[in-house]
Amino acid sequence: xxxxxxxxxxxxxxxxxxxxxxxxxxxxxxKDRERVVEILNDVIATEVVCWLRYTRHxxxxxxxxxxxxxxxxxxxxxxxxxxxxxxxxxxxxxxGEPEFDPAKLAERSHTDYTTPADHDLQQMLxxxxxxxxxxxxxxxxxxxxxxxxxxxxxxLMESIMEEEEEHADDLVDLLxx
Ligand SMILES: [Fe+2]
Ligand SMILES: [Fe+2]
Numbered sequence: 040x041x042x043x044x045x046x047x048x049x050x051x052x053x054x055x056x057x058x059x060x061x062x063x064x065x066x067x068x069x070k071d072r073e074r075v076v077e078i079l080n081d082v083i084a085t086e087v088v089c090w091l092r093y094t095r096h097x098x099x100x101x102x103x104x105x106x107x108x109x110x111x112x113x114x115x116x117x118x119x120x121x122x123x124x125x126x127x128x129x130x131x132x133x134x135g136e137p138e139f140d141p142a143k144l145a146e147r148s149h150t151d152y153t154t155p156a157d158h159d160l161q162q163m164l165x166x167x168x169x170x171x172x173x174x175x176x177x178x179x180x181x182x183x184x185x186x187x188x189x190x191x192x193x194x195l196m197e198s199i200m201e202e203e204e205e206h207a208d209d210l211v212d213l214l215x216x
Contacts, residue, residue, distance in 0.1 A: 063132055069188030076135030078181055079126045079192070082199075083137055084147030085177075086123035089170060090116050092152050096167065102160045108213055115167070115206050122199045129195055149177045164214045171207040175200060 054066045064072060093116035100109045127137035138147065145152065150170040155162035178200040185193040 061134055064134060070185065070192075072133055073135070075185075075189060075192060076130050076133055079130045079133075079135070080138040081147045081149065082126045082178075082181070082196075083123050083130070083139065084144045085149045085174060086119045086126065087139070087144050088148040088150055088152050089174070090119040090123065092150075092154075092170065093119060093167065095154055096163045099154070099158045100160055100163060101158045104160055104213075108160055108164065111209055111213060112163075112167070115209070118202055118206070122202070125195060125199065129192055133192075149173055161214065164210050168207060168210040168214065171203055171210060174203050175207060178203065 051067075093112045097109045097112035097116060100112065102108075127139070130137040150173050153166045155166065178196055182193055182196050182200065185196065
């Protein structure tokens, strides 16, 4: 069987010199860039809302297991913020504008901002577990949609999703499930 992979380097060199201001985005980019930026901005909003929820819960947790649960929430919060920043960095690489406008975060986010009225630990754990499961399901669909067309964004989403799965696992452990 012959190898039919032929790189037209002359054409690629020619194209690379055009639209230099687009930085890493070349004609080989396989996705609708604006759509990817839009989806990543939804991811940023989701991560910021998760960061806010975990931060709030870490501060207001009460009950016998307070210290352990609060420490876990604080750790998750840090990672959610890191996810938001990594998604924002990618938006910027793609030539888009990362959206951090607080007025738009809640409507873009895949998950809700919730705070149990009585600061009940079990309810907090359940709220966060539900949020993580929503995030895992939506990111899985984003990863599938990206496919082979934007491997860098896909790898970013895969690495974020891996941490969301760890979060969900931690929460199940704390719930004693
Ligand atoms: Fe996250
Ligand atoms: Fe998470």
